[in-house]
Amino acid sequence: MELTGADIVVKALADEGVEYIFGYPGGAALHIYDALYRQDTVKHILARHEQGAGHAADGYARSCGKPGVVLVTSGPGATNVVTPVATAHMDSIPLVVITAQVPSHLIGDDAFQEVDSIGITRPCVKHNFLVKDVRDLATTIKKAFYVATSGRPGPVVIDIPKDITAEKAEYIYPKSLSMRSYQPVTQGHSGQIRKAVQVLLAAKRPVIYTGGGIILSDCSDKLAELVRLLGYPCTNTLMGLGAYPADDPLFLGMLGMHGTYEANLAMHECDVMLCIGARFDDRVTGDTNKFSPYAKIIHVDIDPSSISKTISADIPVVGPAGVILEEMISQIKDSGRKPDAEAMQKWWHQIDGWRKIDCLDYDRESELIKPQFVVEKLYEVTKGDAFVTSDVGQHQMFAAQYYKFSKPRRWINSGGLGTMGFGLPAAMGVQLAHPDETVACVTGEGSIQMCLQELSTCKQYDLPLNIVNLNNRYLGMVRQWQEFFYDRRYSHSYMDALPDLVKLAEGYGHIGIRIEKPADVEGALKEALSDKSRLYFLDFITDQTENVYPMIAAGKGHHEMHLSPRNNGDDEERELA
């Protein structure tokens, strides 16, 4: 059947099983918008800014595992979507982003609304395609989905000139595809896995450190099986939270810059480290010269370039986490060997000593609302079962530390790029993917203003989000660094003239509540969460001076954490050497 390019795009999306496309129209995209109008399989969500559309698709993808799909016009539409594309790229999130382009014959002429979308996005995509012939369109779309979702996932941009969307071609959507230049690994090397298992079983002070790769490959059940089989301590990166149940005794909490005392010290002292689906990010390792001095490192990752990039691995294993975990488990079972019980008892004893410090303790009696308190209450009220998105800053760290995620894909945040403005649009995507679930967006008054316009989208599509704004009247994370490292010179981290966010929320047609006393926190949360039909904007006026602890400063090792003054019994931060 001959179809126009525009119809091919929409038909291909439908054949790919796409439920939602997040977008914003404009000249070069109008043929495609017209094709969308003439069908109802693929539902279009009209954001209020292309950045919002991009993050919404990303939130959708992170929460349900299917690729997020975006459609924007050429020029400013394409440039506005660059931030979400880069955000998804850093966190390996599968997106297919269609950017419309000026007609082929005008490309290169500085035509109206022309930018080199391929050139601009090249460094922050997994791959991108410029469609030059309508006959290649369907196959290109298939390739885009294949590349975005296989191997190490990532965003793929398809740039489609307007004339291509008007021309006609035979529509055949390939069922499957193979590309000679792209063959993601599907299996691990058995010899390497055997070596890894031997080293693991001989460990005296092991730690299992896992990240986003476990979530991306949906194998948290296998991770739990391995951890429990061995009885070894497990820690997750910011991107890996929820992969292992946070309320389990074998879990040490998050590691890294704002990780727990016990997780970071276990990393420092361990003799064997099993890293799966994490990439030794600088927020995790601290000073690489001081990193885990005694450890033999086993690194499992699907992307060979993640291995030995920052920290050299002793036993590299390339392949999908799930398949490799499974093989490890069966090899351990078959070997009949057990971990060294005596060594493990000593190791756990040492870890329990670190745990006693209670590094996440904070002033629960405070007269002011502590941000940690709000997150703890949110956890209680939602019984740990909400989808929680966040923006970037202190509130993000508090959410990560105090909401004990027990299931994968529930914690949705921008880790690698750290994109303020991510939280609200991402929450829209999550809610669309899970219409019956509770979705909360933990944000700050700085971040929320970066994509606030999306409150209007929430109204249009009746998305009953719960926005938990930890309003400290500061760009808190910046203020914290200035307090610690710039002698309290608070250069431009305070915003004068904050808007009345409650009224703003009301102006957008939602319900806004300001909460100023700790005693009112729980009630407000309950009120918002019990009403599944409306969006609540909860503006919590929090303690302005609160800092995120523990903290590993730049250039420091895991054993050199700053702990909260509360852990020291005095007002000075304790630096451990």
Next chain:
Amino acid sequence: MRHIISILLENESGALSRVAGLFSARGYNIESLTVAPTEDPSLSRMTLVTSGTDKVVEQIKKQLNKLIDVVKLVDLVENEHVEREISLIKVRAAGNLRDEVNRMVEIFRGRIVDVTDTSYTIELTGSCDKIDAFLKAVPNDTIIEVVRSGVLGIARGEKGLRL
């Protein structure tokens, strides 16, 4: 250490810029880069000379392999190989300089491919070292222009880099 990475890549318009962009974005060295289509018109062959610590070069190869357009690559210096560079060198050659330049060209087994009253254009092929040596050997103020192709390389023996 110096490495010669030979790459088969899809002959697509964006492929070259992906490779070049990778090197600039990650701060890797490129000493030279040549690219042209192969006997199979859907593939290009690129030869890229780079240098760095073992760790950096390992990352370079992994990152290159990760590019969707890269089909295959080999680091030629890991095994015996042949490398060649071609150069076109225009020198001033008038009066008694003519003999001297002629002699040099002979010693280095070059060829003179264009002549005017006052200049010679020399074609010289060989390893980079050989071309460097020639450029050192001719008096510096006689050189008008130097064009070098960058290194081409191929592994010795039967095996070839192909699909």
